[in-house]
Amino acid sequence: MISPTANSIRVFLHLIAVAIWVGGQIVLAGIVPKLRTAAPEALTTVARAFARIAWPAMIVIVFTGAWGLSTEHVGDKNTDYMVTLMIKMLMVGAAIIATIIHSAGASKLAKALGGALGLLCSLAAAYGGVLLAHAS
Numbered sequence: 316m317i318s319p320t321a322n323s324i325r326v327f328l329h330l331i332a333v334a335i336w337v338g339g340q341i342v343l344a345g346i347v348p349k350l351r352t353a354a355p356e357a358l359t360t361v362a363r364a365f366a367r368i369a370w371p372a373m374i375v376i377v378f379t380g381a382w383g384l385s386t387e388h389v390g391d392k393n394t395d396y397m398v399t400l401m402i403k404m405l406m407v408g409a410a411i412i413a414t415i416i417h418s419a420g421a422s423k424l425a426k427a428l429g430g431a432l433g434l435l436c437s438l439a440a441a442y443g444g445v446l447l448a449h450a451s
């Protein structure tokens with residue numbers, strides 16, 4: 316069997332936390348419209364319960380991501396790698412800001428735009444990670 320390493324455990328934790336953050340948003344996007352008609356009074360409780368899982372997951376993502384970067388010799392990387400990394404970091408920042416706007420905003424626009432941008436930027440950050448991990 317291939318031996319587990321600290322590196323493989325770090326990537327595993329990064330991806331499990333990404334699955335919670337991104338997967339949870341997609342599952343909620345499917346559930347919320349049904350909940351809005353079936354049990355509108357439960358919406359806030361469900362949203363808060365998800366936030367209590369999603370934000371710790373984001374902390375794990377940032378921690379394991381920074382840990383990963385610390386194992387790379389970033390100074391030796393080529394321009395393509397650096398540009399991809401910068402775009403990924405921008406997407407992470409935008410996803411966090413959009414999700415905060417989604418949670419804190421009261422208007423329909425803040426909810427809809429914040430939620431949609433939060434998910435899209437998270438997906439873009441995830442694809443940026445795949446590009447970085449599989450750069451030759």
Ligand code: HEM
Binds near residue numbers: 333376407440447449
């Ligand atoms: C400050 C935040 C983040 C940092 C510093 C970071 C850093 C990294 C790095 C350096 C890699 C390259 C692979 C490796 O570590 O071995 C990576 C991979 C990856 N990241 Fe992140 N990341 C961050 C946030 C995110 C977020 C928010 C997502 C998605 C929502 C994400 C999804 C992924 C995915 C899917 C991979 C590919 C793993 C693979 O294919 O092996 N990352 N990340």
